[in-house]
Amino acid sequence: MTILVTGARGNIGSQVVARLHSIGRPLRASSRRASGLAVPRGVQTVALDLREPGTFRAALHGVTQVFLYAEPDGVADFLKAADEAGVRNVVVLSSNTVMLPGADKDPLAQHHRVVEDAVFASGLPHVLLRPGAFASxxxxxxxxxxxxxxxxxxxxxxxxSPVHDADVADVAVAALAEGSRMSGVVPLSGPxxxxxxxxxxxxxxxxxxxxxxxxxxxxxxxxxxxxxxxxxxxxxxxxxxxxxxxxxxxTNATCGPWTGAxxxxxxxxxxxxxxxxxxxxxx
Missing domain, CATH: 3.90.25.10 (UDP-galactose 4-epimerase, domain 1)
Known part of the structure; x- marks a missing residue:
């Protein structure tokens, strides 16, 4: 029942790790370089590079859910490995740029669209978080x-409508902790x-x-x-x-319906x- 958090060194990923640990969820934090990864005491760490399939097996061992940072390179191979490893739910930190006019030609949108398309093609149950501009x-x-x-x-x-990064982390944790309640695309705006x-x-x-x-x-x-x-x-x-x-x-897509706050x-x-x-x- 382990949850794998990718991009655990990042702003959102590190908060997801801290919140999951605080509610007692078994988890594993990953980054391209596991050394020096700051995590709460007792949290497993592992090196995971989506461009290096050799890192997938250790990262995915015993994992049932994944918080996935949007990195296009190697994502299709990683999702295939996740499916084979028994992962049952993927929560993706995407972006609302994929919904904007001209997204098919927009480099920011395409960065996230590649990841979203790979998730769709994988057939894995998923939640796609699409925040707008971050307050940060x-x-x-x-x-x-x-x-x-x-x-x-x-x-x-x-x-x-600037989104507080803590709200995004809270919704991600809700999606991982209560996956049956949340699925599909979740746009997120500030208030x-x-x-x-x-x-x-x-x-x-x-x-x-x-x-x-x-x-x-x-x-x-x-x-x-x-x-x-x-x-x-x-x-x-x-x-x-x-x-x-x-x-x-x-401002119609705030975190309230998912976090109750x-x-x-x-x-x-x-x-x-x-x-x-x-x-x-x-x-």
């Missing part, structure tokens, strides 16, 4: 905010539609100081972000953000991570 994306502004510079954000008035400018305003309010926002056009975004974001991925992001100028983001807000996420943006205000 705001960490991309942290260096500028700490240094007192203006936040540089393309389409600063675009609307998103509020917020512009990037409003998000920065929330950070500024909680820090107790003003933060300027510089709204970049496409050319400026390519110049600023193109140094560290591949051009096809950047084009995808800019298209998504530009589309968000014309409509509020969807209200969705965490962006303000709550900022309060929990305020130190990443600068000195905490005196109380």
């Amino acid at each position: 994306n705001a960490l991309g502004w942290s260096a500028d905010i700490r240094e007192g510079r203006a936040v540089q954000q393309p389409f600063a008035d675009a609307q998103v 509020q539609s917020l512009s990037f400018r409003t998000e920065v305003g929330i950070i500024a309010e909680l820090l107790g100081r003003e933060i300027q926002v510089r709204d970049l056009d496409r050319d400026e975004a390519r110049e600023t972000m193109g140094r560290f974001v591949p051009p096809p991925v950047l084009a995808s992001l800019l298209d998504q953000w530009e589309a968000g100028l014309s409509r509020p983001a969807d 209200p969705a965490r807000t962006f303000r709550q996420w900022v309060g929990e991570h305020l130190g990443a943006f600068g000195d905490m205000p005196a109380r």
